[in-house]
Amino acid sequence: MRIPILKLHDYLLISVQVDLDDQTALQFQEDLLNKIHQEGSSGVVIDLTSVEMIDSFIAKVLGDVVEMSNLMGAKVVLTGIQPAVAITLIDMGIMLDEVPTALDLEQGLEKLQQELEG
Amino acid sequence: MSIQSCVEVHTEWGIVSARQAGRNLAKDVGFGNVDQARITTAISELARNIYLYADKGEICIEAIQELDKHGAKKGIKVTARDKGPGIKNVREVMSDGFTTSGGLGAGLPGVKRLMDEFDIDSVSGEGTVITTIKWLR
Numbered sequence: 001m002r003i004p005i006l007k008l009h010d011y012l013l014i015s016v017q018v019d020l021d022d023q024t025a026l027q028f029q030e031d032l033l034n035k036i037h038q039e040g041s042s043g044v045v046i047d048l049t050s051v052e053m054i055d056s057f058i059a060k061v062l063g064d065v066v067e068m069s070n071l072m073g074a075k076v077v078l079t080g081i082q083p084a085v086a087i088t089l090i091d092m093g094i095m096l097d098e099v100p101t102a103l104d105l106e107q108g109l110e111k112l113q114q115e116l117e118g
Numbered sequence: 119m120s121i122q123s124c125v126e127v128h129t130e131w132g133i134v135s136a137r138q139a140g141r142n143l144a145k146d147v148g149f150g151n152v153d154q155a156r157i158t159t160a161i162s163e164l165a166r167n168i169y170l171y172a173d174k175g176e177i178c179i180e181a182i183q184e185l186d187k188h189g190a191k192k193g194i195k196v197t198a199r200d201k202g203p204g205i206k207n208v209r210e211v212m213s214d215g216f217t218t219s220g221g222l223g224a225g226l227p228g229v230k231r232l233m234d235e236f237d238i239d240s241v242s243g244e245g246t247v248i249t250t251i252k253w254l255r
Contacts (some may be wrong), residue, residue: 019137022130022166053137053155055162056224084155091156092228093214 003028005035011112012036012074013105015047020054025061032065036074043112044069047105049080059094066099075115077101079108121180125165128174133165136177140196147181147194148254156232157194157252163225164198164248170219172202172246182251193253196233201245208238 001024006013012035018024032044046062048054054062066076077100089096100115102108123143125136140161144154161177168175178197183190210216212230217223226248230236235251 019134021134052141053158053162055159055166056222056228057162057166059224060222082155084152087152088155088159088232091231092159092224093231094222094224094228 001027002031005032007035007039007041010040010042011109012039012041012044013047014045015050015105017050019052020058020061022057025058029061029065029068033068033072036069036072041074042116044074044076045105045108045112046076046078047080047108048078048085049082049104051085052082054081054085054089056092056094059089059092059096063096063099075100075112077108077111079103079105122178123180124176124178126174126176127165127168130169132177133162133169136165136179137162139177140179140194143179143181144194144252147192149194149252153252153254157196160229160232160250160252161196163229164196164250167225168198168200168202172200175200175202175245191253193234193251195249195251197250198248199245204242204244204246205238205240206242208240212238 003014003016069076079102102111123139125139126132127136137158141154141158144157165177176199180195182193182195205211211226214227215223233250233252237249240246
C-alpha cells in the first residue's frame with residue numbers, strides 16, 4: 001500500500017486515510033523525501049484526521065520524517081491528530097516535542113506560511 | 119461469555135490483524151473511543167515485540183467478567199505469548215527509554231500505563247507471556 005502525496009504549489013499535502021502498518025509507514029517516509037527532492041517543495045502538511053491509532057513505532061517514523069525533511073530544508077506540520085490518539089501518545093510517554101502541529105489542514109497551511117515567511 | 123480469540127503474529131500483517139481484532143472486541147465490550155485506542159495501541163506494542171524479538175507468537179484476546187463488591191465488572195484481557203529468547207532483565211525493559219531496537223523505548227512501560235493490570239512472566243531461553251487487562255469503567 002502506498003500513501004498518495006499531492007503537490008500544491010510549493011507544498012506537499014498528505015492525508016493518511018488508514019491506520020498505518022510498519023511497511024506502509026516506512027515506504028511513506030521514503031516516498032515523501034523523494035517527492036520533496038523531486039519537486040523542490042518548501043513545506044509539507046501531513047493530515048492524520050483519519051488515523052485512529054499511533055503506536056511507538058509509527059510515532060518514531062513520523063517524528064523521524066519531520067526531522068529528515070527539516071534536514072532537506074522543508075518544513076513539516078502534522079495536523080488533525082485525534083483526541084484519542086493524543087491521549088494515548090501522552091499515556092505512553094511519547095512527546096513529539098519538536099514536531100509542529102495544527103488543528104486541521106487549513107491551520108496547518110497557515111502555520112507553514114508563517115514559518116516560511118517569518 | 120469468555121470466548122478467546124487468538125491471532126498468530128509472525129509477520130507485520132499479524133500486528134495489523136491483532137490490532138483490528140482488539141479494536142473490534144473492545145467496541146463489542148462497550149469501551150469508548152479513547153480506551154479503544156489505548157487497547158489497540160497496547161496490542162500493537164505487544165505484537166511488535168513478538169515480531170521483533172521472538173519471530174513468532176500469538177496474541178489472544180478475550181472479554182472477561184469479574185464479580186466484586188460493586189457487582190460485575192467487564193473488561194478485556196490480552197495475552198501475548200511467545201517462545202522467543204525471553205527477557206533477561208525485566209526491570210530494564212520496563213524503564214522508559216530503554217531500547218535494543220533503536221525505537222523510542224516506550225513499548226512495554228507504555229503498555230503498562232495504557233492498561234489497568236500488567237504482568238510479565240519470562241524465562242530466559244524459553245519465552246515470554248505478558249498478560250494485561252483493561253477494565254470497563
